[in-house]
Amino acid sequence: MKFTRNANAQWKGSGKEGKGHLTTGSKTLDAAPYTFVTRFEDANKGTNPEELIGAAHAGCYAMQLSFLLGEEGFTPNSLDVDAEVSFEDGSITKVMLNLKGDVPKIDAEQFQQIATKAKEVCPVSKLLDTKIELKVALSS
Structure with a gap:
């Protein structure tokens, strides 16, 4: 079995003040937000x-x-x-x-x-x- 799956990350701004969105090819995640805060401080406000x-x-x-x-x-x-x-x-x-x-x-x-x-x-x-x-x- 052989296949390829896709995902996309978009990021705007600096590492600490910027923000981004994650989207999977299936759209299960569709522009799910992630930021410095969701990654390093409070994951309850978005994903990481x-x-x-x-x-x-x-x-x-x-x-x-x-x-x-x-x-x-x-x-x-x-x-x-x-x-x-x-x-x-x-x-x-x-x-x-x-x-x-x-x-x-x-x-x-x-x-x-x-x-x-x-x-x-x-x-x-x-x-x-x-x-x-x-x-x-x-x-x-």
Whole structure:
């Protein structure tokens, strides 16, 4: 399988006083605002690159894990993944994936193994040049 996806960023003004908009090819994000404030101070007023990386990583990881579980004969009821993207001194220093899974008939050890493999082979995990940690919880 081969494909290309597109996104656009527009920025006007200086780094601190300027503002921008992000648009995805699908228009799921359509001129979503971002500024210095939304990136470095108050993310509740718009989006920022780190938040979008977190969403991309969590979504990619959850789908990858679902595929790997399916290869082992398991179908998850739910996979809930939070991605915490840490930024420090001009760099993304870590991504913490917090996984809560509800997967019938799987034991905790097998779930941990498959979850770890998914972290290693997830395309977004492979793209990011930072430490990626994983915390796993399986519902009974």
